[in-house]
Amino acid sequence: MSLFSSSLASEPRKEASNDAIVFENVELSFEDNAVLDRISFHLPHGQTKAIFGVAGSGKSTILKLALGLLKPDSGNIFVLGEDITQLKEDELSHLRSRIGIVFQESALFDSLNVRDNVAFRLLEENKTPAGQIESSVREALSFVELENTMNMLPSELSGGMRRRVAIARAIITKPEVLLYDSPTGGLDPITSTNIVELIVKQRDVYKTSSLLVTHRLQDAFVMATHSFDKASGHMKHLPAGSKTEVPMSFLILKDGKVIFDGDAHELAHSQDAYIKKYLS
Amino acid sequence: MAAEDFLSGVELISPAEFAKQKIKSMQDYILLSAQALANLFRRPLYIADILQQADSIGVGSLSITVLAGTFTGAVLAMNSASTLERFGSLSLIAQLVSVGMVRQLGPVITGLMVAGRNASGMASELGSMVVTEQIDAMRALGTDPLKKLVTPRIVSTTVMLFFLTILSDLFGLLGGSAVATLLLGLDFRQYWTDAWQILAFADVFTGLIQPVFYGFVIASVGCYYGMSTTGGTQGVGRSTTQAVVTSSVLILAVDAFLTRALTLLLGFR
DSSP: TTTTTTOOOOOOBBBBSSSSEEEEEEEEEEEEEEEEEEEEEEEEEEEEEEOOOSSSSHHHHHHHTTSSSSSSSSEEEEEEEEEEOOOOHHHHHHHHTTTEETTBBBOOOOTTTTHHHHHHHHHHHHHHHHHHHHHHHHHHHHHOGGGGTTTTOOGGGOOOOOOOOHHHHHHHHHSEEEEEEEETTTTTTHHHHHHHHHHHHHHHHHEEEEEEESSSSHHHHHHEEEETTOOOOOOOETTTTTOOOOOOOEEEEETTTEEEEEEEHHHOOOHHHHHHHHHH | OOOOHHHHTTOOOOHHHHHHHHHHHHHHHHHHHHHHHGGGGOOOHHHHHHHHHHHHHTTTGHHHHHHHHHHHHHHHHHHHHHHHTTTOGGGGGHHHHHHIIIIIIHHHHHHHIIIIIIIIIHHHHHHHHHTHHHHHHHHHTTHHHIIIIIIIHHHHHHHHHHHHHHHHHHHHHHHHIIIIIIIIIIOOOHHHHHHHHOOOOHHHHHHHHHHHHHHHHHHHHHHHHHTOOOSSSHHHHHHHHHHHHHHHHHHHHHHHHHHHHHHHHHHHH
16 A cells, blocks of 8 residues: 555445444455455444554554554444445545544654644644643643653653653544544553553543553453542542443454444353453 | 574575565655645645744754855866867856856755755654654644655755755855965956856756755655654664665766756757
């Protein structure tokens, strides 16, 4: 797929639905290697869907497709009602202002300090007054508890701090959809828990629809069994036997195909041998 | 070492596949260049980025340009001296250095120097951004990387190479004058009068149109290899090398075609 290709778009098709993201029979191959094979799933508004699979199963590719950074070979992808497979790059740029993404290795701009990284989108749009940008940056950084890092460069931050700055950058415009690519990968358990708490906070306080790619089953199960308590400012385990439903679902990929799409209860009781092995 | 061991890391491809890859690379390069140029007519223009790159590319290349120009002029004078002396025409040295530097050596040597310094810098900087997903992040944040990163580099390199070439020409003449006066005992004033008077419009035009093309070649090639980087840090190294080699060879190739075209256009002596 060409890095510089742009689609020859016709009038984009819109689909009114209750879903933030819909994948319909999406196929993608790199050279002769089929990465995704007729993938279909949907992400309802306000829900977080954790995507699992072994390395190379196409998890991160799904996020890049959802953002329009890659084009599928066939199939349709609807994001916030727009068929992004039909959009041109400049139309996608507009849609991307409603989506935030946290990359696997944070992908902070290493020549910019934390303030300019977090404010990047607002500075580029050039529509927000400087004072408001400053307050938005402070608000986003305080959400991730890193207000004191404003003037630091990414190279001066730890891995966990970089990941949190990346979250702040993703949420500064209060996006309707958030995409997390292995946000806890390579981090220690305490930092991972902090990141998971931030994701739960974003889900429960701001009701943001999210796709979460992760290798760590325990993170997703923590998210499925906890909700954010505004009073204490921390996530709390749901009481045993609680009927409270957490807007959380799971999707498992194998050999480029979806082999499971359901909630935590269905996942825990799945009889599929591969899933049982994966969960163990 | 067994042949299979030697070939274990080598990927063999058919000539047809190789040709297809090269054609695709050329297509991507042309597309990138065209889009970068088209961005000049679309907002935003990123003036601050253009100025920052102009400083980095132009001011940053001053020292190598001055040194390369000075020594090229000096060497040209020294090498020509023995030949001219044989024909009793040592006094023509100023004319020879002047026309040689302004019409050909100044632009080409400056272009090669700037290519070595900046095409590699652009390829490694953009390549690192690609492999660390910073380019994807930029697109995800609604910014066109071609507009923000490639177009300012092309504009800055093209403009700054023009001025660097003028400086290189001047310092080449200075180097030549140092050799002419200090080693060959020629008159300093006479040298500069001869050097100035020999230059015709065609010489100056030829010498100053070249850096515009070379600047574009250096920046577009550097950015192309940077933006096409694959394969992690090893890929960044590969892109850097390819950017320097390709831009240097392209400068010499463009020089050949440009010289021929300008000869036909301006009707050189």
